[in-house]
Amino acid sequence: STRHCPWKMNQLPPKSPVASPMSESTNSRGEVLDNLSMDSFWLEVENIKQSAEAEQEECSLADVKIQEEGEAEAEWLQDTGLSELLGDPGSDKDNLVLLSTLTKTQAAAVQRRLDTYSRSRRRKNKHPVRDVRDIFGVVSSEDTAAEKEESSPDPLWHNLRTSNTQRKTQDYSCTVRNPGKEEVFNMDVAYSEQAAVLLKGSFLSESRKLKDGNALIRFKIPKGRLGVTRIGDLSAQDMKKIPTLALIELTALCDILGFELKRNKAAKLKTTEKRLFGVPLNTLLENDQKLLPNTKVPLLLQALLSCLEKRGLETEGILRVSGSQTRIKSLEQKLERDFYSGLFRWDEVHQNDVSGLLKRFIRELPAPLLTAEYLPAFAAVQNIPDLKQRLQALNLLILILPEPNRNTLKALLEFLSKVVARENNNKMNLWNVSTVMAPNLFMHKGLPSKIPEGKEKQLAEGAADVVRMMIHYQDLLWTVSSFLVAQVRKLNESNSKRYQFCDKRIKNLLRKIHTDKDKVEKNQREPSKIVKVHASLLLKDSLEVHLNNATRVADVLRQFQKNLCQNGWNIVNTVNLLKCNNSTEYTNLLLYEVGGNIGEHCLDPDTYLLDLYHINPHAEWIIKQNPSYPRMF
Numbered sequence: 120s121t122r123h124c125p126w127k128m129n130q131l132p133p134k135s136p137v138a139s140p141m142s143e144s145t146n147s148r149g150e151v152l153d154n155l156s157m158d159s160f161w162l163e164v165e166n167i168k169q170s171a172e173a174e175q176e177e178c179s180l181a182d183v184k185i186q187e188e189g190e191a192e193a194e195w196l197q198d199t200g201l202s203e204l205l206g207d208p209g210s211d212k213d214n215l216v217l218l219s220t221l222t223k224t225q226a227a228a229v230q231r232r233l234d235t236y237s238r239s240r241r242r243k244n245k246h247p248v249r250d251v252r253d254i255f256g257v258v259s260s261e262d263t264a265a266e267k268e269e270s271s272p273d274p275l276w277h278n279l280r281t282s283n284t285q286r287k288t289q290d291y292s293c294t295v296r297n298p299g300k301e302e303v304f305n306m307d308v309a310y311s312e313q314a315a316v317l318l319k320g321s322f323l324s325e326s327r328k329l330k331d332g333n334a335l336i337r338f339k340i341p342k343g344r345l346g347v348t349r350i351g352d353l354s355a356q357d358m359k360k361i362p363t364l365a366l367i368e369l370t371a372l373c374d375i376l377g378f379e380l381k382r383n384k385a386a387k388l389k390t391t392e393k394r395l396f397g398v399p400l401n402t403l404l405e406n407d408q409k410l411l412p413n414t415k416v417p418l419l420l421q422a423l424l425s426c427l428e429k430r431g432l433e434t435e436g437i438l439r440v441s442g443s444q445t446r447i448k449s450l451e452q453k454l455e456r457d458f459y460s461g462l463f464r465w466d467e468v469h470q471n472d473v474s475g476l477l478k479r480f481i482r483e484l485p486a487p488l489l490t491a492e493y494l495p496a497f498a499a500v501q502n503i504p505d506l507k508q509r510l511q512a513l514n515l516l517i518l519i520l521p522e523p524n525r526n527t528l529k530a531l532l533e534f535l536s537k538v539v540a541r542e543n544n545n546k547m548n549l550w551n552v553s554t555v556m557a558p559n560l561f562m563h564k565g566l567p568s569k570i571p572e573g574k575e576k577q578l579a580e581g582a583a584d585v586v587r588m589m590i591h592y593q594d595l596l597w598t599v600s601s602f603l604v605a606q607v608r609k610l611n612e613s614n615s616k617r618y619q620f621c622d623k624r625i626k627n628l629l630r631k632i633h634t635d636k637d638k639v640e641k642n643q644r645e646p647s648k649i650v651k652v653h654a655s656l657l658l659k660d661s662l663e664v665h666l667n668n669a670t671r672v673a674d675v676l677r678q679f680q681k682n683l684c685q686n687g688w689n690i691v692n693t694v695n696l697l698k699c700n701n702s703t704e705y706t707n708l709l710l711y712e713v714g715g716n717i718g719e720h721c722l723d724p725d726t727y728l729l730d731l732y733h734i735n736p737h738a739e740w741i742i743k744q745n746p747s748y749p750r751m752f
Contacts, residue, residue: 159439160554160579166441167482167558189239191381192232195370199363204233216613220606221367224311228371302507304338306347306600310511311371318375335591336506340598344730346672346723348599350518350525353607354718358522360607361599365518368603369496372512376503382492395419395455397483400523410459415526419458422465423477424534431470432537433544438555442472450476478559481531487563488528493519498561500588501581510592513585517596518603532593539590553587560586608716608735615716648732652710654679654742662742666729672710673724679708679742713739 196202200217221229305313340347353361373380394406403417411418431437450472457463465473487494497516503509517525535552542548547555561582589596652662652675662682664675712720712731715738722731728740 156550157554157576157579157583159551160557160583162439163555163558164562166444167562170444170479171564189236189243192236192239194384195232195366195382196229196236199229199367201229204229205236217363217610219613220364220609222309222312222371222602224309224315224371224375225367228311228367228374231374232370301337301339304340304507304510304595306340306598307343307602309368309371309602310508310515310600311368311375314372314375314508335587338507338510338592338595340595342723342725343601344727345601345604345734346726348601348604348720348723350597350599352721352723353599353604354720356718357607357611357720360610361603362519364603364606365515369512369515369519372508372515376508378499378502380496383495384492393455395458396451396480397485399485400488400521400527404523415523416530417527419454420477420480420527420530422458423473423480424530426465426468426473427470427477428534428537431473432541434470435544435546437470437538437545437547438474438478438552439547440471440474442469442475444475446472447475447479451479478556481559482563488524488531488560489516490520490524491563494561494563497585498578498582500585501578510588510595513588513592514596514598514600518599528589529593529597532590535590536593549587549591550583553590554583557582557586604720611716611718648729650728650732650740652679652740652742664728666732668727668729670728671724672722672726672728675710675728675740676708676724676742707745709743709745711741711743713741 193202193205196205218226218229350358370380395403400417403419404414407414407418427437446469450468454463454476481488489497493516497513500509500512500516503512517528520528535556538545538547538552539549557579646667648666650664650666652664654662662675662679664670664678710722712722712735715735717735717738731738
């Protein structure tokens with residue numbers, strides 16, 4: 120049965136606190152986790168195992184094809200939109216403009232994959248691709264031993280491998296620096312560039328070991344002049360560019376840290392006659408959007424979470440205490456039959472059975488919620504010693520996820536945060552919730568989980584720690600780094616010029632990557648500017664705004680509100696404005712940057728508009744009502 124149900128472990132480790140052998144990079148964090156009980160994790164694994172045994176016919180394991188040398192690099196280049204570098208005549212040459220936006224470390228990551236691919240082609244006596252030095256210019260390339268090793272089968276839990284050469288560099292402690300104080304989480308500079316600077320310097324942190332397993336560092340994202348961008352602030356068109364950029368940056372970060380990033384090949388999803396459980400997220404959302412347009416999270420998951428929020432948050436042991444497997448299976452069948460008709464009676468279901476249905480929904484997805492392709496990378500984040508760099512990797516992985524997976528994961532994590540917030544009543548702290556949910560997110564029947572002997576405890580703790588970070592730091596993780604937004608702007612500017620590339624043009628353009636990054640743009644910036652802000656859906660008039668170095672988005676919205684109330688502007692549709700104490704609250708309104716080098720961008724209230732104008736002078740600024748604000752009329 121172990122062959123057919125890969126989430127069943129050959130032998131569960133004892134529940135004693137005796138630690139299994141750990142790598143150097145996880146020793147100090149392991150000392151922290153030794154004090155935290157893993158009983159909930161192994162109990163959940165046992166419950167999953169029993170559920171799988173009852174339905175063994177559904178636990179078939181797809182064969183995972185081992186990629187030959189060069190295949191992974193070719194697939195990576197295709198996924199990043201750089202297949203033209205492989206000599207693919209059918210690729211879009213406009214994608215090559217992406218290379219002109221890359222940082223030094225990102226460009227080096229691309230070069231490294233091209234080097235590996237070129238070597239594999241030469242070994243196979245095939246026509247070699249263009250020499251990478253003709254593209255990037257002569258850049259010193261230190262081939263690591265890891266690049267020369269032959270590919271080997273990669274277990275689910277252990278896909279980032281430490282490079283022998285990088286072990287000579289500074290070993291960053293994973294213990295907490297200055298616990299109780301806020302640390303800066305810089306999103307203005309590419310993470311890989313930050314890591315490269317640390318490796319070159321003599322970075323030594325005065326660290327103290329974390330004794331309370333639930334005490335986590337508080338990170339603060341410093342707001343620059345352009346504010347902070349959250350997932351959802353960018354248009355769908357611009358967000359489509361983010362995963363490609365994030366993948367390149369994640370690869371560059373792993374290269375700098377000395378880890379090798381490997382991905383699973385996306386498996387073909389099996390068709391099912393069911394309508395809810397075991398149905399791909401995309402299919403679920405397509406069906407749900409026929410009933411409720413713009414649905415971003417499956418309606419069934421919304422219903423499960425809503426039921427638990429109303430009646431389960433105060434229940435002791437919620438999520439940990441399992442309901443009856445027989446009842447849960449019966450409830451699943453009733454949901455398949457009655458959910459969309461509205462006949463299912465949620466008030467008759469016990470809270471523990473609802474939590475069982477929630478976990479079953481996640482496990483039964485044909486592909487893992489964290490995706491088959493990137494589940495190994497999520498699991499391997501634990502191998503990065505430094506907490507800030509683990510969060511950087513997680514932030515990039517979240518951005519790489521397909522939108523349905525990312526939205527569904529966010530809804531789940533928001534609910535789990537609410538469970539933790541009621542810890543005094545339900546006795547479920549952050550670690551308890553993390554250990555219960557980790558097996559449901561990281562163990563999947565469609566993927567192999569070859570766990571090295573003696574590593575069960577270490578890997579289980581690492582998986583739970585990753586879930587804990589996703590719950591605790593979700594606001595940070597759902598932020599789009601400023602350096603990625605800047606790269607999107609450059610892509611849009613370059614695409615608008617519609618360059619016609621040829622080999623000579625590519626060489627000349629890309630040789631400038633390393634020199635242009637060091638140049639400071641010397642644009643003559645105006646000290647002030649008068650611009651028009653539109654609110655066509657709300658008003659017939661536009662608002663003239665005098666911008667100076669101190670003008671922020673919040674100031675413009677206040678000015679808009681003041682003029683609206685005092686000057687009696689002609690309101691197009693009163694219903695579109697919210698009234699509170701006979702005045703319109705500016706907090707109900709949002710300012711968007713539209714056009715120029717961005718599609719549409721919802722602006723942070725602390726954005727300095729003159730700085731934004733200098734970066735995107737051709738954009739329009741439009742005031743809209745906050746779509747998430749509750750209507751009060």
